[in-house]
Amino acid sequence: MQTECPHCNTVFRVKESELEQADGQVRCGHCLAIFTADNPYNAINYQTENNAVESPDINEEETDSSPDTQHIVADVIPPELRAESRKGKKRFGFIGTLILTLAILTGISAIFLQYAFYNRDKLVKIAELRPWLNILCQQTGCTLPPPKDRKLIILTSKNIFSHPNVENALMVSASIVNQADFAQDFPVIELRFENVRGKTIAGRRFNAVEYLGIPKEQISKMQPDISININLEIKDPGSDMVSYEFAFL
Structure with a gap:
């Protein structure tokens, strides 16, 4: 049946x-x-x-x-989990991962290049980075500014006294040193005079030609760790002057 x-x-x-x-x-x-x-x-x-x-x-x-x-x-194995399906997805996954990785690296490189371009004045002070920045500028057509860090120019000695030959005048002598690991342009020196209350009563800025006393074409750069002597002749700011300060610009 x-x-x-x-x-x-x-x-x-x-x-x-x-x-x-x-x-x-x-x-x-x-x-x-x-x-x-x-x-x-x-x-x-x-x-x-x-x-x-x-x-x-x-x-x-x-x-x-x-x-x-x-x-x-x-068959309890879903089609998407079959071995042949996984192999196909793995190949696609590898290509997708590679493309994504390249896109991320490209984005990071673009961000770094933008940062380097807009902060080249600061980055150029780092001696180890300067060769790489030179290569970057060769590729992009930019110009690296000369490295400069006025905070690394220090005053090692200073003295002020009455001018021996000119009445109502003072002589200022000082020594400055570039402590950076790179050569940089001579700074503009600002000399300020203050009274007993700390108020500025007189001041002036001097360029390298004035405080070095040599022609401009003979002035090169401040080399690292070399002491430079400077001399200035100024009018006496008066008896209210009790202190003076140097600043490098």
Whole structure:
């Protein structure tokens, strides 16, 4: 006789003797489900009335006890997790990661170049960076400013006294040193005079020609760690002057 699996709707033949021996319990040879086949003809009639399609995988000669029954195993691996799918995605992922990495590096380089361009006056003071900045400017057509750091020019000695040959005049002598590790232009020196209340009562700025006393074309740069003597002749600011200060500009 024939019966139908209520789980996968597969119709197959089963012997009545086997059915009686198993107390009506049978195992589907297709999906391996166990069910009661005590009213097989009603199941077949229900299938026919509802236009159900018979399973094409098992023919009428197959039984649930046949050792040659072909079982279909359900695939629980989603397509996106299959090995072949992962390989394809891995290749795409590598290319995407490479493109993203190059884009990030390009963005970082652009930011660094902008920073270097707008801060070249500060960066040029760093001796280790100057060769790289020179290469950068060669590529971009910019010009590096000469390194300059007036804070590294220090006053090592100073003295002020009455001029020996000119009345109501003073002589100012001092020594300055460039403590930077690079040569830089001679600074403009500002000399200020203050009274007892700390108020500036007189002052003047002197360029290198004035305090070195040599022609402009003979002036080069302040070399590192070389003491430079300067001399100035100024009018006496008066008896209110109690102190004076140097500033390098």
